[in-house]
Amino acid sequence: MSNFDFSVFNFELLRSFVASGLIFSVQLTFIAMLGGIMIGTLLALMRLSGIKLFEIPARIYVDGLRSIPLVMVILWVYLLIPLFLGRAIGKELSAIVTFTIFEAAYYSEIMRAGIQSIARGQVHAGQAIGLSYAQNMRYVILPQAFRNMLPVLLTQTIVLFQDTSLVYAIGAYDLLHGFETLGKNYGRTVETYLGAAVVYFIICFSLSTVVKQLQKKIAIIR
Amino acid sequence: MNYRWDWQVYLQDTGGGQTYLQWMMSAWGWTIAVAILAWVVALAFGSLIGVLRTVPNKGLQLFGNAWVELFRNIPVLVQIFLWYHVIPALIPPMKTLPSFILVVFALGFFTSARVAEQVRAGIQSLPRGQMMAGSAMGLTLPQTYRYVILPMAFRIILPPLTSEAMNIIKNSSVAFAVSISELILFAMQAQEETSRGIEIYLGVTGLYIVSAFAVNRLMALIEANVRVPGTIGAAK
Numbered sequence: 040m041s042n043f044d045f046s047v048f049n050f051e052l053l054r055s056f057v058a059s060g061l062i063f064s065v066q067l068t069f070i071a072m073l074g075g076i077m078i079g080t081l082l083a084l085m086r087l088s089g090i091k092l093f094e095i096p097a098r099i100y101v102d103g104l105r106s107i108p109l110v111m112v113i114l115w116v117y118l119l120i121p122l123f124l125g126r127a128i129g130k131e132l133s134a135i136v137t138f139t140i141f142e143a144a145y146y147s148e149i150m151r152a153g154i155q156s157i158a159r160g161q162v163h164a165g166q167a168i169g170l171s172y173a174q175n176m177r178y179v180i181l182p183q184a185f186r187n188m189l190p191v192l193l194t195q196t197i198v199l200f201q202d203t204s205l206v207y208a209i210g211a212y213d214l215l216h217g218f219e220t221l222g223k224n225y226g227r228t229v230e231t232y233l234g235a236a237v238v239y240f241i242i243c244f245s246l247s248t249v250v251k252q253l254q255k256k257i258a259i260i261r
Numbered sequence: 262m263n264y265r266w267d268w269q270v271y272l273q274d275t276g277g278g279q280t281y282l283q284w285m286m287s288a289w290g291w292t293i294a295v296a297i298l299a300w301v302v303a304l305a306f307g308s309l310i311g312v313l314r315t316v317p318n319k320g321l322q323l324f325g326n327a328w329v330e331l332f333r334n335i336p337v338l339v340q341i342f343l344w345y346h347v348i349p350a351l352i353p354p355m356k357t358l359p360s361f362i363l364v365v366f367a368l369g370f371f372t373s374a375r376v377a378e379q380v381r382a383g384i385q386s387l388p389r390g391q392m393m394a395g396s397a398m399g400l401t402l403p404q405t406y407r408y409v410i411l412p413m414a415f416r417i418i419l420p421p422l423t424s425e426a427m428n429i430i431k432n433s434s435v436a437f438a439v440s441i442s443e444l445i446l447f448a449m450q451a452q453e454e455t456s457r458g459i460e461i462y463l464g465v466t467g468l469y470i471v472s473a474f475a476v477n478r479l480m481a482l483i484e485a486n487v488r489v490p491g492t493i494g495a496a497k
Contacts, residue, residue, distance in 0.1 A: 043350075106427075106473045107466055108434035110445050115466075118458045122264075201336035207438060208445070215339060229350045232342045236335050243334035 047227045048234060056224070060217025061238075063131060067213070068200045071138035075199075076192065078139065079146030084176065086151055097147070104144035110208045112141050117209045130211035134203075142199055149191050153184035190254040197246050201239065214238065270457040271464070281451055281461070288447035289468050295364055295433040295443060296472075300426060302369025307376025312406060314381045325377065332374035338435045341367045345439045364436045372429050379421045383414035416489050423480035427473045434469075444468060 085097035104112065116137040121127045128136075157180055165175035185192075204215045212220075215235050222231030271282040279287075314325035332340070344367040349356040355363075387410060395405030437446040448465045452458040 103470075106431075107469045108431040108445070110434045110437070111448070111462070111466055111469060114445070114448060114452075115462055118452070118462065122459075201334075204336040204338045205435070207338060208449070215336070229347050232339070232346050236339050236343055236347075239336055239339055240331070240334045244330060247334065 043230060044227060045230055047221060047225050047230060052221060052225075056221035057214065057217040060212055060214045063212060064200065064203045064214040067131075067135055067138055067203045067206070068196065070135050071142045071199055072196050074139035075142030075146045076150070078143035079148075080150045080181070082143060082147035083150035083154060086147070087154060101144045101147050104141055105148075109137075109141055109202055110205050113137050113205060113208050116140075130206070130209050133209065134206040134211045134213075138199065138203065142195070145195055146192065149188050149195060150184060153188035153191075154180060156187060157183050186257065190250050190257060193250045193253070194247070197243050197250070200246075201243060204239070264459065266460065267457055268460055270451075270455050270460050273455065275451075275454070281455065284451065285444070285447055285461075285464055285468070288442055288444045288465075289472075291361075291436075291441055291443040292430070292433050292468075293472065295361070295368065295436050295441065296430045298365040299368035299372060299433065300429050302366060303372035303376050303425075303429065306370065306373035308380050308411075310373060310377035311380025311384065312411075314377065315384045316402070325381075329374045329377050332370050333378075337368065337371045337432055338438055340371050341435055341438055343367070360439045361441060364439060364441055368429065368432060368436070372425060372432070375425055375428075376422070379418045379425065380414065382421075383418035384410055386417055387413055413489065416487050419480065419484045419487070423477060423484070426476050426480060430469070430472050430476060 082097045082101060085093040086101070088094060113134065117130070117133045120133055120136065161179055161183065162175065165179040170178065203213055206213050207215060210216070218231040218235035218238075219228065222228035271285070272280050275281055275284055277284075310325045310328050313321045314329070316322070335343075341364060344363040345360060348363075349358075391409055391413065392405060395409040396402075400408065433443060434445045436443050437449065440446065444465045448461055451461045455461065
């Protein structure tokens with residue numbers, strides 16, 4: 040206990056090693072969240088369309104990705120993209136692609152539950168006032184589904200933020216990698232792993248507290 | 262894409278007196294071993310913490326809640342590094358433990374927070390009358406939990422526990438980070454050595470899907486055998 044040395048945690052070192060990692064982790068989380076929710080919503084609509092041609096591919100996509108580890112998907116994308124494009128796109132971009140397609144599977148299950156929770160009368164009401172399928176989704180169903188599922192979507196985003204640490208598998212420079220590099224350069228890995236844990240904890244704990252508050256608010260609206 | 266498949270890579274010698282197929286099978290064994298042992302740790306601690314969060318004692322509740330928040334809000338990979346680098350620095354005797362044991366505890370404690378959350382939800386989903394019926398019969402609090410509350414709660418939460426059991430197989434993949442020779446580490450190293458990444462990754466992906474499916478079927482079997490008579494789930 041006595042030989043701990045936290046002097047590596049000074050502003051200069053944190054800025055030069057950790058800041059860029061933190062920025063990448065946050066970027067990755069945001070892009071994967073937005074892309075994942077968009078693709079996920081499309082997948083959910085496909086699965087609920089009642090048309091086999093849409094339903095089956097969407098189901099294979101979602102169930103397939105949900106049954107393999109994220110690390111495996113990270114490795115797959117990192118291996119396949121250069122084969123398809125004929126050139127490497129870099130670890131960071133590869134990670135962004137991976138997380139977007141991977142999280143889409145999870146967000147799609149949430150959106151599917153959200154859409155299914157809407158009362159059937161809402162669909163009928165939309166049809167009765169002459170809305171097309173797309174209009175009905177756009178103006179009646181999806182806004183409600185989205186709002187009901189907001190806490191769950193955000194909880195999944197916290198999980199997503201934690202999972203970004205797995206880009207370790209391909210060596211992308213994220214928050215964890217930043218702390219690790221700092222620790223290795225100054226021979227203080229014990230302290231920096233501890234530091235990484237504290238930073239992840241603070242971010243995730245505050246976010247989940249916010250989500251809990253939001254959940255209470257939404258519960259009242261409903 | 263005219264990719265030239267070469268499945269014979271699996272029969273090549275790794276240079277260590279075994280083929281890549283044999284290596285992959287032993288890696289599968291490590292994955293399963295980590296997952297099963299971590300699941301035992303997770304169930305034991307998760308049930309205990311889940312119960313603590315429901316007992317009428319503020320101190321114990323607080324401890325249970327703190328446990329769940331601590332292990333749920335740190336990424337599992339970081340937790341593995343904590344067990345591997347930080348805890349042995351704090352408690353020197355732990356330096357002698359093999360990394361396999363550390364990973365089992367890291368993954369087990371991480372999952373215990375999720376199990377505890379399910380156990381708490383299961384207990385709280387029971388009508389309050391169950392607890393009262395227990396005390397009315399003169400059972401002590403531990404007895405009420407043992408004979409009345411837990412047998413019901415565990416059956417109710419079997420479906421979410423199934424997904425946790427499937428998750429733990431997937432999450433065991435982070436063990437590669439501390440050089441446990443499991444499937445992901447095999448995939449990375451064999452890809453490097455043979456440059457037949459697609460064939461290797463397909464094999465590993467297949468094994469993960471088979472494992473997840475096996476867990477799913479096993480839990481469905483358990484679920485079918487312990488259904489609570491008279492509930493919707495039990496109606497055939």
